[in-house]
Amino acid sequence: MRRELDADIHICRFHPGYLTAERLAKAKKLKLAITAGIGSDHVDLNAANKTNGGITVAEVTGSNVVSVAEHVVMTILVLVRNFVPAHEMIEQGRWDVAEAAKNEFDLEGKVVGTVAVGRIGERVLRRLRAFDCKELLYYDYQPLSPEKEKEIGCRRVENLEEMLAQCDVVTINCPLHEKTKGLFNKDLIAKMKPGSWLVNTARGAIVVKEDVAEALKTGHLRGYGGDVWFPQPAPADHVLRTAKNPFGGGNAMVPHMSGTSLDAQKRYALGTKSILESYLSGKFDYKPEDLIVHGGDYATKAYGERAKLAKKDVAGP
Numbered sequence: 001m002r003r004e005l006d007a008d009i010h011i012c013r014f015h016p017g018y019l020t021a022e023r024l025a026k027a028k029k030l031k032l033a034i035t036a037g038i039g040s041d042h043v044d045l046n047a048a049n050k051t052n053g054g055i056t057v058a059e060v061t062g063s064n065v066v067s068v069a070e071h072v073v074m075t076i077l078v079l080v081r082n083f084v085p086a087h088e089m090i091e092q093g094r095w096d097v098a099e100a101a102k103n104e105f106d107l108e109g110k111v112v113g114t115v116a117v118g119r120i121g122e123r124v125l126r127r128l129r130a131f132d133c134k135e136l137l138y139y140d141y142q143p144l145s146p147e148k149e150k151e152i153g154c155r156r157v158e159n160l161e162e163m164l165a166q167c168d169v170v171t172i173n174c175p176l177h178e179k180t181k182g183l184f185n186k187d188l189i190a191k192m193k194p195g196s197w198l199v200n201t202a203r204g205a206i207v208v209k210e211d212v213a214e215a216l217k218t219g220h221l222r223g224y225g226g227d228v229w230f231p232q233p234a235p236a237d238h239v240l241r242t243a244k245n246p247f248g249g250g251n252a253m254v255p256h257m258s259g260t261s262l263d264a265q266k267r268y269a270l271g272t273k274s275i276l277e278s279y280l281s282g283k284f285d286y287k288p289e290d291l292i293v294h295g296g297d298y299a300t301k302a303y304g305e306r307a308k309l310a311k312k313d314v315a316g317p
């Protein structure tokens with residue numbers, strides 16, 4: 001038996017499928033499972049509700065949304081400005097401004113759209129305001145308030161394909177669930193504007209990797225970037241490690257790091273400490289937004305819905 005199963009408290013950064021129903025059944029003393037970050041996909045939440053009168057599962061909600069949003073903005077700029085091939089040229093000891101510049105653009109004047117405008121999607125749009133884009137669009141079945149739309153300067157498009165057809169840059173910020181798994185396949189990518197850029201920091205399985213690679217090869221997609229893969233860790237021969245556009249660039253993929261900046265880690269640590277203090281002081285005064293399951297039930301209906309989706313997820317933040 002693993003040592004932590006004898007403990008009252010379990011803390012985990014991220015370990016898919018770790019606190020399974022089987023393991024929880026052996027954890028006779030367990031009262032609190034903390035995710036030192038976001039995404040409690042590693043816990044069987046239904047089993048947690050039934051174990052030891054209800055284990056509390058808590059996470060540090062919102063602790064990395066800014067980190068991911070910054071990464072999205074960076075990836076958009078890296079792709080649009082053709083940064084990676086230009087830097088590689090410099091490393092190789094070469095100097096060919098014409099070659100580097102022939103696939104380099106400005107973000108100003110471009111149409112950027114986000115698939116989903118939740119905590120991350122909204123932050124991406126807010127950060128893009130500074131770049132004087134032609135339009136900031138979003139597709140989400142939960143619209144922003146008209147006041148927020150005005151403040152951010154964005155517009156909702158009710159149909160995903162209509163939005164994609166208008167966008168020079170598309171950023172994916174929706175959860176992975178049965179409706180978004182494989183959403184960006186060759187048919188949907190074909191609806192995107194020719195020569196557009198696609199950024200995915202949401203989940204690898206939202207795109208069909210072979211279809212993205214093929215669209216890059218033909219130039220229909222000028223670039224693809226992000227930090228999420230399917231599967232994870234990406235095998236050495238994962239097609240998106242090396243897929244390139246006809247100019248030999250357009251790839252801004254990195255390991256799953258966007259939400260793990262040192263600043264985000266500091267927030268995870270402080271949030272974990274605060275959850276521990278709530279438990280150890282006996283006050284149980286957790287922040288409601290940090291609670292996933294508590295007292296034998298999902299903390300809120302929304303968390304229940306989110307957890308149901310999370311169970312279908314394949315890789316955590």
Ligand SMILES: NC(=O)c1ccc[n+]([C@@H]2O[C@H](COP(=O)([O-])OP(=O)(O)OC[C@H]3O[C@@H](n4cnc5c(N)ncnc54)[C@H](O)[C@@H]3O)[C@@H](O)[C@H]2O)c1
Pocket residue numbers: 038064065068115116117118119120121139140141142173174175176179180201202203227228256257258259260317
């Ligand atoms: N790369 C990373 O390290 C990292 C870190 C955190 C989160 N994420 C991913 O980013 C996603 C978004 O995070 P968030 O905190 O903004 O989530 P959130 O819950 O705040 O927002 C999700 C939004 O997606 C919308 N949505 C759901 N299904 C949709 C669909 N089919 N089409 C359009 N919109 C849809 C919802 O209405 C909601 O507005 C997470 O689900 C997670 O997969 C990645």
